[in-house]
Amino acid sequence: MVAKVAVQAAREALRTSPAAFKVPSGPRSWPRASARVRDRTARVRVLVELGYPSDIGAQCAAVRRQVVSRVKELVGMDVPEVAVGVGRLHSEQLDGERSGRVR
Numbered sequence: 001m002v003a004k005v006a007v008q009a010a011r012e013a014l015r016t017s018p019a020a021f022k023v024p025s026g027p028r029s030w031p032r033a034s035a036r037v038r039d040r041t042a043r044v045r046v047l048v049e050l051g052y053p054s055d056i057g058a059q060c061a062a063v064r065r066q067v068v069s070r071v072k073e074l075v076g077m078d079v080p081e082v083a084v085g086v087g088r089l090h091s092e093q094l095d096g097e098r099s100g101r102v103r
Helices: 002-015 056-075
Strands: 032-038 041-051 078-090
Touching: 002 032, 002 041, 002 056, 041 056, 056 078
Parallel strands: 041 078
Antiparallel strands: 032 041
């Protein structure tokens, strides 16, 4: 339950980001999350796909804030730790290309 809320919260945070882009949906869609729950506390790991170039640090911070807020609001758990990893960077310059360099 906590991981599902974290995924939705990450989507919300990234949707409002200035560098937001449409992430394809499907069984292997992004973001992904896992959670470890002990008592009424959750430690969450979120893996996201971000646009590039962009302020990656600011986007990760926004994901952290939203995950903490939504898990507290919807599940009633404190989240002292949210580890955000970047699984993929998406570049509009490379859309449709299998390989190449961004100039």
